Amino acid sequence: MSTGIGPPPGIAIIGAGATEQGEIPDESPEVIAVRASVAALRDAGIDKSAIDGLITCKAPLTTHGTDEGMGPLLGINPDYSTTLDYGMAGFSLHLAAMAIQAGLASTVLLTYGTNARSAKIGFSRPIGGSAEWAALAGFLHVAGPAAMAARRHMHLYGTTEEQLGWVSVAQREWAALNPRAVFRTPMTIDDYLAQPYVVEPLRRADLTVISDGGAAFVVTSSERAADLHDKPVHLLGMAQRSAIRNEQNEDKLMRPWLGGIADQVYRNAGLGPDDIDLAYLQDGTSVWVLQMLEWYGFCGVGEAGPFLAEGHTRPGGRLPVNTHGGQLSESYTHNWMHLYEAVAQLRGAAGDRQVPAAEVALHAQTHDFWKGAATILSTRSAA
Amino acid sequence: MSTVEKPLPDLSDPVTAPFWAATREGRLTVPRSTVCGYRLWPPEAVCPECLQPGFAWEEVEPAGTLWSYATYHRALDPAFAGDLPYVVGLVELSCGLKMYGIMRGDPGDMAIGRAVTAVFEPVNDDVTFVRWQLV
Ligand SMILES: [Zn+2]
Numbered sequence: 001m002s003t004g005i006g007p008p009p010g011i012a013i014i015g016a017g018a019t020e021q022g023e024i025p026d027e028s029p030e031v032i033a034v035r036a037s038v039a040a041l042r043d044a045g046i047d048k049s050a051i052d053g054l055i056t057c058k059a060p061l062t063t064h065g066t067d068e069g070m071g072p073l074l075g076i077n078p079d080y081s082t083t084l085d086y087g088m089a090g091f092s093l094h095l096a097a098m099a100i101q102a103g104l105a106s107t108v109l110l111t112y113g114t115n116a117r118s119a120k121i122g123f124s125r126p127i128g129g130s131a132e133w134a135a136l137a138g139f140l141h142v143a144g145p146a147a148m149a150a151r152r153h154m155h156l157y158g159t160t161e162e163q164l165g166w167v168s169v170a171q172r173e174w175a176a177l178n179p180r181a182v183f184r185t186p187m188t189i190d191d192y193l194a195q196p197y198v199v200e201p202l203r204r205a206d207l208t209v210i211s212d213g214g215a216a217f218v219v220t221s222s223e224r225a226a227d228l229h230d231k232p233v234h235l236l237g238m239a240q241r242s243a244i245r246n247e248q249n250e251d252k253l254m255r256p257w258l259g260g261i262a263d264q265v266y267r268n269a270g271l272g273p274d275d276i277d278l279a280y281l282q283d284g285t286s287v288w289v290l291q292m293l294e295w296y297g298f299c300g301v302g303e304a305g306p307f308l309a310e311g312h313t314r315p316g317g318r319l320p321v322n323t324h325g326g327q328l329s330e331s332y333t334h335n336w337m338h339l340y341e342a343v344a345q346l347r348g349a350a351g352d353r354q355v356p357a358a359e360v361a362l363h364a365q366t367h368d369f370w371k372g373a374a375t376i377l378s379t380r381s382a383a
Numbered sequence: 384m385s386t387v388e389k390p391l392p393d394l395s396d397p398v399t400a401p402f403w404a405a406t407r408e409g410r411l412t413v414p415r416s417t418v419c420g421y422r423l424w425p426p427e428a429v430c431p432e433c434l435q436p437g438f439a440w441e442e443v444e445p446a447g448t449l450w451s452y453a454t455y456h457r458a459l460d461p462a463f464a465g466d467l468p469y470v471v472g473l474v475e476l477s478c479g480l481k482m483y484g485i486m487r488g489d490p491g492d493m494a495i496g497r498a499v500t501a502v503f504e505p506v507n508d509d510v511t512f513v514r515w516q517l518v
Pocket of ligand 1: 416417418419420421430431432433434435
């Protein structure tokens with residue numbers, strides 16, 4: 001087990017950009033990523049000529065969005081460039097930090113764009129190394145294993161469908177305050193419970209929307225950031241852990257290894273769950289949020305059901321979660337928009353949904369059952 | 384019924400062919416490393432413990448308990464549209480390994496911890512699937 005990367009990394013986000021989310025029928029993923037990049041560079045107040053590192057994220061289940069595909073559109077020859085296949089903001093952000101710490105680059109642009117909705121890229125297929133076995137059993141879509149994990153949680157801890165429903169209902173309440181969100185129509189817990197099952201015990205609202213959209217960030221050293229932006233967002237800690245032995249792991253579906261990421265990121269930041277003002281928990285399914293609330297220490301293991309039902313994650317609650325609506329209501333962009341929202345909230349620029357005096361955010365993501373990453377972010381440069 | 388064919392296993396894959404040969408005979412088998420004795424599911428091309436190829440296929444009791452399950456109410460794969468609602472179980476075998484499989488019986492009867500047993504269902508001359516039912 002890694003003991004972590006040690007002291008605060010001295011890395012900051014100085015630019016954040018996003019396109020509209022939902023449907024962008026006439027643009028390629030690359031063009032969407034360029035538009036997000038333009039917004040991020042403008043926010044950072046720098047020209048593309050200042051970029052000497054590029055990290056792109058391939059759109060899921062496509063060949064779109066490689067660094068070599070993006071270079072000609074962005075018109076840059078960065079010293080360092082690479083592409084993450086399963087992408088996602090957290091892994092990309094950590095890679096950018098490492099590139100800067102290693103001296104490979106000083107100012108890194110991260111981009112992601114997808115037209116998954118317009119291109120009708122679905123997720124109704126088995127995923128992962130044991131995919132053929134799953135396909136033979138009709139075990140399709142991430143909803144299957146997520147439903148199994150939820151069922152197991154209900155069995156072990158008495159969690160109810162209504163308690164789980166508060167993940168989606170709370171996020172819909174946040175989405176109603178977010179003009180960018182795809183799903184903004186109000187949804188009560190009764191509305192939720194009235195929805196038919198997709199994969200029981202999960203309903204439509206427990207599963208992410210497939211959408212088009214892009215996001216981009218500019219990352220540099222905290223030292224340089226102070227000269228470039230009046231409100232840089234610093235990385236106070238980062239951690240990753242994998243479970244890539246997949247089915248061979250003792251308890252694949254319940255993901256207890258997430259607790260190791262939590263321990264590491266809190267230790268690196270010198271902070272604990274009580275210090276977190278905002279949580280961004282990747283929500284391809286609502287079950288991920290249920291699990292991460294527990295493994296990241298916001299409640300005890302097995303206690304996320306009551307925690308959710310008590311309303312802590314809702315607007316006005318003591319732990320606002322996914323204040324943009326998350327992937328369940330805002331859009332599905334591989335958790336890039338979670339990072340975008342975290343930056344907006346920490347800068348006090350989140351409009352109607354701004355959480356007062358929010359200073360420390362946890363950005364936690366998982367790549368399904370295989371790996372996870374967490375970052376603690378703040379406008380303060382030290383804990 | 385669905386007009387889309389259900390997926391079938393690739394019987395030419397040497398990593399998994401012994402499993403399908405055994406199911407044709409109504410036997411449930413799992414691979415065990417001939418070097419270190421590690422038993423795993425699903426099969427892989429090398430043993431993940433000793434990193435050597437070479438497995439012997441060992442017959443195991445076709446029984447276990449239901450560790451968890453998911454009930455499909457929507458055909459996320461059109462090939463399974465005619466089966467709705469259907470239940471996929473994660474079965475913890477008596478030998479400790481876990482296997483996914485379609486459950487037979489009334490979806491409403493499923494419960495975690497219940498004993499299950501394998502059902503061998505031929506779909507053609509070459510392929511026999513393993514499904515599961517409550518005991
Ligand atoms: Zn071995």
